[in-house]
Each structure stands twice: as structure tokens, then as C-alpha cells.
Amino acid sequence: MTVRQLRPVDAGFAESAPVRLVFSGELAAPPGAVYRALADETEAWPRWFTAVSAARPTPGGREVRLRMGGRFTETILRAEPDTRYTYRVDTSTTPGPLAGVEDWRLTPAGGGTRVSWTFAADGSRPFLLLLKASRPGLARTFTVSMRRLDRRLAAPSAR
Template sequence: MARRLRPVELDFAESAPVRLVFTAEATAPPEAVYAALADDVAGWSRWFTGVARSAATRGGAGREVRLTGGTHFTETVMAAEPVAHYAYRVDTTNAPGLRALLEDWRLTPAGGGTRLRWTFAADGPAPFRLLLTPARPGLDRAFRQSVRALDRRLTRP
């Protein structure tokens, strides 16, 4: 059953009790990376590890995401600044332990490609927060694999 999470604003990316920040570089230009993040939400399942299905809702102001294990999220897009910034917060989920979640993507040009910074900002009870620490390497690996898959998708002939 889906539960409503605490609504948070963009500043939660800097103030959350748990902040996991990951960076990677892609050879694709920022315009193409941003379009894949913000404009082709349905395409996330073809490159982001663990995403089984995703769809834009409310004319692009929201998203629905289902992970391969059955976890699902309804989200509100909080920032959509072309070529630079894309962020969304989770409004409802069936994931246990979460109280608030915001994911913040920052794009910067880097040597003809794009540097991506993904901030996973979350809150939950102490046991949930403690579990995220050992989960960091797995999230980092998934992020890096996903950026590589996205880059291949965007740069293949």
C-alpha cells in the first residue's frame, strides 16, 4: 500500500539527514543528457538500472516510477532547468522506512561531454538511515552503470 511522504523543497538536497552524492561523466552533450532525463521519462527503463517502468504524469509536472523489485513511486518534478538541473521528490511510495526523498540531478559541460551529479536526499527513522550507509556502494555502482548505458544510448550511431 502506498504511503504519503513528507513534502520537501529543493533545499532538502542540501539539508537532508542522509545525502548520498554521486558523480560521473558522459561523452554525450548536456542537451542530449538533459533531454533523456526530463523529456524522455518513459525511456529511463532502457538505461537506468532497476527501473522497470516510468512515465511522465500531469503534463510533465509529475512522474510514476516502478522498480524491478515492485517498489513504486509517484513524484513531483521540482526543477526542470534545461541543460542544467532536473529534480523530483517522491510524494507516495510503498517502500518501507522512507519519510522524505528528493533526487537532484545537476549537469555541467565537461570536455565536450557532461558531468552528472546525482544527489539522493532522504529521511527516515534511524534504522533506515543506518541502512543507507552500506547501500552507498551499490547505489554508486548502479548510477555509474546507468550513466554508461545512457551515454551508449545517446552516442551510438
């Protein structure tokens, strides 16, 4: 697989990217627990995020492998405990992307947490068309993954 370097962008790209897919849902877990799962428990992502097969922290970021075979590295752009976790995709084995940011926002909601995930990207025309067409699948991945994360956070022995 060829590793491609993506264009470096800042956290504001999550608001200005040519394609922005936004998904949200509510978890029973409090914002602090959700934030820790996102930002601090990198190696546990495969246990709850259905698209991820492996994840490990790197200095200033992470390396992630997807179940479908893709691999990428990320740089953390924003780490605001209990509220926001944003990272940029720096390299990818997926053909087509030119820049990418994922932005997770957490807000208290009814004793739990409202989670909003923005998947922001720029890329070749075929990549952007495919990404837009993938919206229903990404929505399902988000919904199932949030349910799995909520169950995981409700069972401290599973951590």
C-alpha cells in the same frame, strides 16, 4: 503493497537532508542530450537506468516502478534545461522513508557532460541505516546506468 505519503519538501532538501548520497561521472554526450533523457524521455528510463523497470509521466511529475518491486510517485521541483533536474518523492511503497529528493546537475566537461546525482532522504532510523549501507550498490547502479545512458545517446537509432 501499502502506499505511504511522504512529507513534502522543496528542492533545498537535497542540501539539508539527514542522508545525502552524491555520485558523479562524465558522459561524452552534451548536456542538452543528457537533460532530455532525464526530463523528457521518462518512458525510456528503464532502457538505461538499471534500477527502474517502468516509468511514465504524470501531470507535474512521474510514476516509477523499481526492479526490486518498489513503486513511487514524484513531483518535479526544478527543470532547468541543460543544467538541472530535481524531483521530490511524494508516495512510496518502500517502508521507512519520510521525505526524499533526487537532484541531477549537469555541467559541460571536456566536450561532454559531468553528471552529479544527489539522493537525499529522511526516514526511520532503520531506513536511514539501510540507505547508508546501500551506498556501494547505488554507486554501482549510477556508474552502470550512466555508461548505458552514454551508449544510448551515442546511438540515435536506439532512442
